[in-house]
Amino acid sequence: MKIAVIIGSPRGMKGNTGRLLEEVLAGLSKDAKPELIDLSRQRILPCNGCDHCHRTGTCHLKDDYETIKQSLLTCDGFILASPNYIFSVTAQLKALFDRSGNIIHCLMLEDKYGAVVETSGGGEDDEVIGYMARFINSTGAQSVGGIGSPTIGDRTFPDEEVLFDKARALGSELCRCIKDAEYFPDQAEYLLAFKSRMKRLVEYQKENWTAEQSYWQERLAQ
Ligand SMILES: Cc1cc2nc3c(=O)[nH]c(=O)nc-3n(C[C@H](O)[C@H](O)[C@H](O)COP(=O)(O)O)c2cc1C
Numbered sequence: 620m621k622i623a624v625i626i627g628s629p630r631g632m633k634g635n636t637g638r639l640l641e642e643v644l645a646g647l648s649k650d651a652k653p654e655l656i657d658l659s660r661q662r663i664l665p666c667n668g669c670d671h672c673h674r675t676g677t678c679h680l681k682d683d684y685e686t687i688k689q690s691l692l693t694c695d696g697f698i699l700a701s702p703n704y705i706f707s708v709t710a711q712l713k714a715l716f717d718r719s720g721n722i723i724h725c726l727m728l729e730d731k732y733g734a735v736v737e738t739s740g741g742g743e744d745d746e747v748i749g750y751m752a753r754f755i756n757s758t759g760a761q762s763v764g765g766i767g768s769p770t771i772g773d774r775t776f777p778d779e780e781v782l783f784d785k786a787r788a789l790g791s792e793l794c795r796c797i798k799d800a801e802y803f804p805d806q807a808e809y810l811l812a813f814k815s816r817m818k819r820l821v822e823y824q825k826e827n828w829t830a831e832q833s834y835w836q837e838r839l840a841q
Pocket residue numbers: 628629630631633634635636637701702703704705706707738739740741742743770
C-alpha cells in the first residue's frame with residue numbers, strides 16, 4: 620500500500636508539522652509504504668496559467684512537479700501536511716495545488732484517499748484543515764479526516780498524549796479506508812457535482828484542452 624506524504628512546511632520534518640506528522644505515520648499499517656515528499660527540498664515553481672497542462676497533459680515548467688504528480692497518480696492514499704500560514708497553507712504547498720489543474724479537471728485521484736495534518740501558532744486550525752480536505756475532494760479523492768493543533772513551543776503541543784493518540788488513529792484510519800474501499804456518503808454529493816462541473820468545463824474547452832478531452836473520453840468509454 621503506497622502512501623504519498625507531502626509536507627509543505629519550509630522547516631520540513633524538523634518543524635512542528637513534521638512532529639505531528641511523525642505520529643500520523645506511526646499509525647500507518649505495517650504493509651504501508653510511505654513516500655516522503657518534503658517540499659522544502661523540492662523545486663515547485665508557481666503556475667503561470669499557460670494552459671499547457673490542459674492541452675498536453677504535462678506541465679512545461681522544468682522542476683519537480685511532474686515527479687510529484689506521478690507519485691500521486693500511483694499511490695493508494697496520500698497525506699497533506701502544512702502549517703497555518705496566514706489562515707491558509709504555505710506558499711510551497713499552494714504552488715503544488717495551483718500546478719494540479721490537470722489532476723483536478725480530470726479528477727485523476729478518484730478512488731484514492733487523503734488525510735490532512737496541520738499545526739498553527741494560535742488556532743484557526745479547522746479553516747486550514749477544511750481547505751486541504753477540499754483540495755483532496757477536488758482531485759476526486761475522498762478525505763478520511765484531518766488533525767490539527769496549535770503549538771506551545773517548538774515541536775510541543777497542548778494535551779500532547781491525546782493529540783498523538785488521535786494522530787496515530789488517523790494514520791491507521793487512512794490505511795483501513797484504503798483496504799476496505801470505504802465510501803463517505805457525506806462527500807459523495809460534492810464529488811458528484813464537482814465531477815459533472817469539470818466534465819462540462821473540459822467539454823466546453825474541447826478544441827483547446829485536447830489532452831483533458833481525450834482523458835475524459837477514455838474514462839467514459841470504460
Ligand atoms: C509566515 C508565517 C505565517 C503564520 N501564520 C499563522 C496564522 O495565520 N495563524 C496561526 O495560528 N499561526 C501562524 N503561524 C505560526 C505557524 O503556523 C506555526 O508556528 C506552525 O506550527 C509552524 O509549523 P512548522 O514548524 O512545521 O513550520 C505562522 C508562521 C509563519 C512563519
